[in-house]
Amino acid sequence: MTEEAKPGWLGRLKAGLKRSSSKLTEGVAAILVKRKLDQEALEELEELLISSDLGVKTAASFTANLAKNRFNQDVSDKEIRTTLAEEITATLSPVAIPLQLGVHKPHIILMVGVNGSGKTTTIGKLAQTWNEQGLKVRMVAGDTFRAAAVEQLQKWGEKIGVPVDVGQPKADAAGLIYDACLRSQKAGDDVLLIDTAGRLQNKDHLMAELNKVYRVIQKFDSSAPHSCLLVLDATTGQNAHSQVEIFAQTVNLTGLIMTKLDGTARGGVIVSLAEKFSYPIHAIGVGEGANDLRPFDAESFAKNLLEL
Numbered sequence: 103m104t105e106e107a108k109p110g111w112l113g114r115l116k117a118g119l120k121r122s123s124s125k126l127t128e129g130v131a132a133i134l135v136k137r138k139l140d141q142e143a144l145e146e147l148e149e150l151l152i153s154s155d156l157g158v159k160t161a162a163s164f165t166a167n168l169a170k171n172r173f174n175q176d177v178s179d180k181e182i183r184t185t186l187a188e189e190i191t192a193t194l195s196p197v198a199i200p201l202q203l204g205v206h207k208p209h210i211i212l213m214v215g216v217n218g219s220g221k222t223t224t225i226g227k228l229a230q231t232w233n234e235q236g237l238k239v240r241m242v243a244g245d246t247f248r249a250a251a252v253e254q255l256q257k258w259g260e261k262i263g264v265p266v267d268v269g270q271p272k273a274d275a276a277g278l279i280y281d282a283c284l285r286s287q288k289a290g291d292d293v294l295l296i297d298t299a300g301r302l303q304n305k306d307h308l309m310a311e312l313n314k315v316y317r318v319i320q321k322f323d324s325s326a327p328h329s330c331l332l333v334l335d336a337t338t339g340q341n342a343h344s345q346v347e348i349f350a351q352t353v354n355l356t357g358l359i360m361t362k363l364d365g366t367a368r369g370g371v372i373v374s375l376a377e378k379f380s381y382p383i384h385a386i387g388v389g390e391g392a393n394d395l396r397p398f399d400a401e402s403f404a405k406n407l408l409e410l
């Protein structure tokens with residue numbers, strides 16, 4: 103991250119997390135008004151953390167520690183937030199792993215997720231970043247059912263000057279993707295980003311189609327896809343858990359990207375995901391622009407979530 107980009111990004115992260123952070127900050131302050139940290143306060147705190155999607159385990163262990171160390175003492179809301187931020191940082195640190203391109207050429211990335219989670223936008227943002235770094239990037243519009251989906255990716259391609267492979271309307275996605283892999287290899291690309299149609303995790307036939315896409319990519323290169331990323335919309339809150347579970351049964355997920363952390367009070371869900379699954383969380387999105395997607399940093403996330 104350059105020094106120039108830093109203030110802008112942190113400002114956007116802070117602003118983006120505002121709804122999630124206000125809920126926590128105001129909630130903690132309200133619980134502690136003119137009261138020592140008694141049993142009732144501890145229970146209310148635990149409820150607040152659970153309703154903020156932070157996860158049952160994080161909520162329970164945090165309040166248990168408080169009960170042990172500070173029971174019936176005067177504790178300021180800032181102190182509570184600071185301790186909580188430390189606990190959250192500890193939970194998030196092991197999974198805050200930047201997305202790395204490996205030795206394969208092209209590094210094949212398969213983007214999966216439910217409808218509207220932010221797959222296409224995230225692909226555009228990643229393509230722009232790597233293209234600016236001088237890497238040879240290609241995108242493939244694997245969502246062949248919606249003309250608008252193809253156009254959306256083509257627009258990104260035109261804007262940033264990156265080729266986009268498209269198929270015939272309603273063409274078999276797996277065939278198109280296989281051809282794109284071949285073309286990308288021939289062209290000597292560094293990265294191939296594969297967009298797929300959104301699919302709800304309870305639609306079996308669509309999940310089977312995704313599995314076919316996955317197998318076709320493996321047929322092209324048994325080590326591929328080198329990254330298989332599940333894009334999660336933070337506004338869906340706890341539903342993100344079932345999305346992770348079902349997609350992981352269909353494809354070999356290598357990591358998560360969480361979008362739309364702006365405009366939701368449910369940003370805490372990232373903590374419960376880290377608590378429950380050990381998938382790397384590579385990046386977070388706090389807006390629609392290319393600069394609004396950044397590597398996930400545990401400490402800055404936790405501090406901004408608690409308005410510290």
Ligand SMILES: Nc1nc2c(ncn2[C@@H]2O[C@H](COP(=O)(O)OP(=O)(O)OP(=O)(O)O)[C@@H](O)[C@H]2O)c(=O)[nH]1
Binds near residue numbers: 223
């Ligand atoms: N506020 C906000 N909007 C986002 C973010 N990421 C994506 N969006 C918006 O969410 C909407 C859906 O994003 P897409 O990238 O089209 O989602 P998708 O997963 O490709 O959707 P389907 O192809 O329909 O499954 C678009 O309007 C995006 O601009 C984000 O981090 N913040």
Ligand SMILES: [Mg+2]
Binds near residue numbers: 221222245298300
């Ligand atoms: Mg899309």
